Amino acid sequence: MTRLTRAPAATVVLALLALPALLPIAATVLAWSSPETGIWAHQLEYVLPRVALNTLLLVFWVGLGSLLLGAGLGWLVAFHDFPGRGLFSWALLLPLAVPGYVLAVVAAGTLDYAGPVQSWLRAVGDLDLQRLQVRSLGGAALVLILTLYPYVYLLARVAFEGASRTMLEVAMTLGEDRRGHFRRVVLPMARPALAAGVALVCMETVADFGVVAAFNVDTLTTAIYRTWYGLFSLQAALQLAGLLVVVVMATAWLERRSRGREAYAATRPERERLPRRRLRGARAWAAMLAALMVLGLAFLLPVLQLSAWAWQHAADLDARYLDFALRSLGVAGSGALLVVAAALLHGYALARAGHAVARGLGRLATLGYALPGAVLAVGVFAPLNALGGLLQGTLVIMFIAYLARFLAVAAGPVEGGLARIHGGLDEAAATLGSSGPARLRRVHLPLLKGSLLVAAILVFVDLMKELPITLMTRPFGFETLSVRIFEMAAEGEWTRAALPAVMIVLVGLLPVYLLSRRMDHVA
Amino acid sequence: MWLEVAGATRHFDGRAALDGLDFGLAEGEIGCLLGPSGCGKTTTLRCIAGLETLDQGRILCRDELLSGPGMHRPAHRRGIGLVFQDHALFPHLSALGNVEFGLSQLPPAERRRRASELLERVGLADRLDAFPGQLSGGQQQRVALARALAPSPSLLLMDEPFANLDVALRERLVGELGALLRRTGTTALVVTHEQQDAFTLADRIGLMREGRLEQWATPYDLYHRPASRFAAEFIGRASFIPACCNGSGELQSELGPLREDSHATHCSGPVDVLLRPDDVVHDDDSPLKARIVERSFRGADFLYTLELSSGRRVLSIVPSHHDHRVGEAIGIRLDTDHVITFPAAG
Numbered sequence: 001m002t003r004l005t006r007a008p009a010a011t012v013v014l015a016l017l018a019l020p021a022l023l024p025i026a027a028t029v030l031a032w033s034s035p036e037t038g039i040w041a042h043q044l045e046y047v048l049p050r051v052a053l054n055t056l057l058l059v060f061w062v063g064l065g066s067l068l069l070g071a072g073l074g075w076l077v078a079f080h081d082f083p084g085r086g087l088f089s090w091a092l093l094l095p096l097a098v099p100g101y102v103l104a105v106v107a108a109g110t111l112d113y114a115g116p117v118q119s120w121l122r123a124v125g126d127l128d129l130q131r132l133q134v135r136s137l138g139g140a141a142l143v144l145i146l147t148l149y150p151y152v153y154l155l156a157r158v159a160f161e162g163a164s165r166t167m168l169e170v171a172m173t174l175g176e177d178r179r180g181h182f183r184r185v186v187l188p189m190a191r192p193a194l195a196a197g198v199a200l201v202c203m204e205t206v207a208d209f210g211v212v213a214a215f216n217v218d219t220l221t222t223a224i225y226r227t228w229y230g231l232f233s234l235q236a237a238l239q240l241a242g243l244l245v246v247v248v249m250a251t252a253w254l255e256r257r258s259r260g261r262e263a264y265a266a267t268r269p270e271r272e273r274l275p276r277r278r279l280r281g282a283r284a285w286a287a288m289l290a291a292l293m294v295l296g297l298a299f300l301l302p303v304l305q306l307s308a309w310a311w312q313h314a315a316d317l318d319a320r321y322l323d324f325a326l327r328s329l330g331v332a333g334s335g336a337l338l339v340v341a342a343a344l345l346h347g348y349a350l351a352r353a354g355h356a357v358a359r360g361l362g363r364l365a366t367l368g369y370a371l372p373g374a375v376l377a378v379g380v381f382a383p384l385n386a387l388g389g390l391l392q393g394t395l396v397i398m399f400i401a402y403l404a405r406f407l408a409v410a411a412g413p414v415e416g417g418l419a420r421i422h423g424g425l426d427e428a429a430a431t432l433g434s435s436g437p438a439r440l441r442r443v444h445l446p447l448l449k450g451s452l453l454v455a456a457i458l459v460f461v462d463l464m465k466e467l468p469i470t471l472m473t474r475p476f477g478f479e480t481l482s483v484r485i486f487e488m489a490a491e492g493e494w495t496r497a498a499l500p501a502v503m504i505v506l507v508g509l510l511p512v513y514l515l516s517r518r519m520d521h522v523a
Numbered sequence: 524m525w526l527e528v529a530g531a532t533r534h535f536d537g538r539a540a541l542d543g544l545d546f547g548l549a550e551g552e553i554g555c556l557l558g559p560s561g562c563g564k565t566t567t568l569r570c571i572a573g574l575e576t577l578d579q580g581r582i583l584c585r586d587e588l589l590s591g592p593g594m595h596r597p598a599h600r601r602g603i604g605l606v607f608q609d610h611a612l613f614p615h616l617s618a619l620g621n622v623e624f625g626l627s628q629l630p631p632a633e634r635r636r637r638a639s640e641l642l643e644r645v646g647l648a649d650r651l652d653a654f655p656g657q658l659s660g661g662q663q664q665r666v667a668l669a670r671a672l673a674p675s676p677s678l679l680l681m682d683e684p685f686a687n688l689d690v691a692l693r694e695r696l697v698g699e700l701g702a703l704l705r706r707t708g709t710t711a712l713v714v715t716h717e718q719q720d721a722f723t724l725a726d727r728i729g730l731m732r733e734g735r736l737e738q739w740a741t742p743y744d745l746y747h748r749p750a751s752r753f754a755a756e757f758i759g760r761a762s763f764i765p766a767c768c769n770g771s772g773e774l775q776s777e778l779g780p781l782r783e784d785s786h787a788t789h790c791s792g793p794v795d796v797l798l799r800p801d802d803v804v805h806d807d808d809s810p811l812k813a814r815i816v817e818r819s820f821r822g823a824d825f826l827y828t829l830e831l832s833s834g835r836r837v838l839s840i841v842p843s844h845h846d847h848r849v850g851e852a853i854g855i856r857l858d859t860d861h862v863i864t865f866p867a868a869g
Binding site: 188 | 572573574597598599600601602603604605607609611613614615616624625627628670671674
């Protein structure tokens with residue numbers, strides 16, 4: 001306990017920051033300890049088996065699909081040279097700007113039975129594809145693969161680009177050809193990166209609410225929503241959330257285990273890179289087409305379609321719409337400020353109290369990033385609501401849940417920035433007579449400006465796109481762009497969802513731009 | 524010949540990295556390639572391993588053509604082992620996994636047995652499961668050696684295997700390597716820039732310069748019968764004094780008369796005579812005196828730099844009990860059993 005007393009204030013700050021993430025976990029555990037038997041029996045019999053199976057199937061297909069697509073594209077771009085390679089190298093990240101539920105809206109609007117594609121096929125080719133259901137588990141999986149593959153692609157590409165020429169030559173002198181080298185050296189060395197990418201995709205899939213809600217696929221997240229808002233049973237919703245927490249933890253554990261002790265350092269940078277293989281003729285065309293097809297399906301065509309629909313419904317853009325937009329900007333902006341401020345506190349407190357307890361609390365505080373929005377929504381709402389409706393009609397619950405989910409997003413860049421300010425600088429500032437708040441303003445803030453800006457942008461964009469927390473914890477009648485899209489989708493008014501969707505995609509391009517710039521610095 | 528390189532030529536960007544290389548190794552022989560950096564040593568190894576193609580010439584191993592006009596057998600079908608300069612172990616595999624890598628055609632049990640046997644032989648029996656990051660530089664080097672030896676290559680190539688290791692460790696490893704190669708009867712070609720390593724290891728040393736083989740000879744001959752002034756200066760310490768030949772094997776120099784080898788073709792006119800430090804002997808009774816201008820104490824002996832009356836300098840190795848000060852004049856005489864001469868420099 002003596003170590004704990006070293007920086008008591010910092011430890012308390014860390015404990016407070018960990019609360020938003022711990023609250024929902026504690027709530028779900030408590031809910032399990034006193035099950036509400038009536039509704040739970042109904043859930044257990046009619047809802048849970050289907051919902052759990054759907055969730056697992058979805059995770060399986062999306063994980064597999066994004067592994068194949070992401071690793072395949074990473075392989076193509078890292079090891080081959082073809083026309084447009086440099087462009088595709090970063091353009092293949094663009095789908096990150098399109099939230100899943102936006103792509104779902106586009107897919108449903110164009111490919112549904114009544115949509116333009118199937119109507120045209122029926123009219124021209126007399127082709128009736130009634131059995132081809134976009135709004136299905138398969139459709140949801142495809143949409144999620146197309147929006148989430150960039151995580152795997154990015155990590156795979158970076159890992160593949162670390163492959164050195166020397167390793168190929170070693171493998172060759174030991175009797176392996178290029179193919180054997182790829183199978184026995186490149187792939188195993190990239191495995192931790194691939195596993196991390198797939199794990200990230202699986203977590204996002206488990207957490208997804210927008211896509212499955214738009215496609216009427218019942219998963220654990222939509223079940224939480226329906227149980228809460230349909231059956232009005234907070235207790236049963238919490239219990240479902242508890243299951244979701246278990247699934248998330250299992251995914252994280254599997255990833256850690258698969259990495260095992262092979263968390264080896266990347267290849268030494270001084271080694272000569274494996275030369276890219278120049279593709280010619282039909283192969284070059286095939287490579288280009290493959291990359292273009294993915295980019296087209298995941299980004300170009302959806303954005304074009306959205307723009308066309310937004311144009312059609314330009315009349316919707318009235319004062320009410322501006323209100324949604326301003327509200328979204330306001331929520332995302334103030335939320336980003338709050339989260340970045342918390343991340344700054346978090347970083348300073350961690351640096352001040354370096355003991356193991358503080359580090360543990362610090363980890364707990366960022367753990368909320370792994371929790372699905374639906375879990376955070378119900379998990380934060382339930383205990384705070386028990387206070388007696390004091391917070392009803394305010395945004396407090398929503399912001400606490402935001403804090404839990406997005407603290408980790410801001411903590412990354414902020415910690416990176418703080419790491420650059422080392423102790424000597426503080427001492428130098430002190431000898432120059434600058435202390436306390438003045439030092440913070442004159443020495444730290446200028447140095448941290450870049451990191452804080454990056455953190456704020458990342459959180460801002462995440463909050464603009466955020467759906468489940470906002471939807472479930474907002475005050476009555478409080479509509480943002482993402483909530484608007486959800487409502488239009490729920491009514492099947494796909495084309496009308498385009499206007500808010502375009503705005504969200506435009507904002508979403510920002511972090512992709514930041515990411516591609518950072519990659520250029522690395523390369 | 525077990526390994527035969529004939530007329531090997533290789534250009535990079537119009538510059539000849541290899542320029543008509545000829546040499547051969549008999550079965551079980553260890554060859555070393557020595558030379559200043561950029562002379563083509565590593566390119567030679569890479570061409571033999573099949574990692575580079577030849578522009579001209581041929582490479583044969585066990586009378587099989589590996590590289591030749593219009594043909595190139597790819598590296599993975601040559602059965603030639605290569606130990607890379609920085610060891611280049613696979614970071615995702617344990618020591619055992621690295622050594623097993625080239626044994627994939629064997630059944631798993633057999634593979635494991637052979638790999639652990641090799642690791643045992645290089646003294647790493649207790650580090651089988653260690654990953655490269657957990658091994659010291661010397662241990663990594665041994666794993667790399669075991670890995671290259673595992674598939675029983677017909678030829679083992681090593682590129683600066685002892686670079687980046689400290690001196691004491693290097694000396695020990697060179698000795699161990701020599702013993703291991705001879706015990707296993709492995710034919711090997713080692714690239715190094717340390718002549719001491721080459722002298723310890725090699726049956727034959729090739730001295731390279733600008734893509735050409737300056738001399739291919741036993742260590743003894745390379746030292747005592749250098750084929751060129753470059754070889755004489757690159758290997759060991761050398762000083763030259765001018766001399767005049769009379770055409771009948773008799774030479775006149777400022778250190779007295781010298782006799783050429785009887786079997787050598789006699790020179791004529793002005794020449795430079797190569798003197799190794801051990802050719803110049805300290806002798807108090809000698810009428811020939813030279814002044815010490817530099818001395819370096821090396822434990823068992825002194826290396827004196829001596830200035831002759833002409834102002835020319837020669838080197839002399841003197842047993843360490845002859846402790847003279849700089850500036851002192853000491854008596855010397857020549858003790859050469861053969862005389863190497865080169866046409867007088869400008």
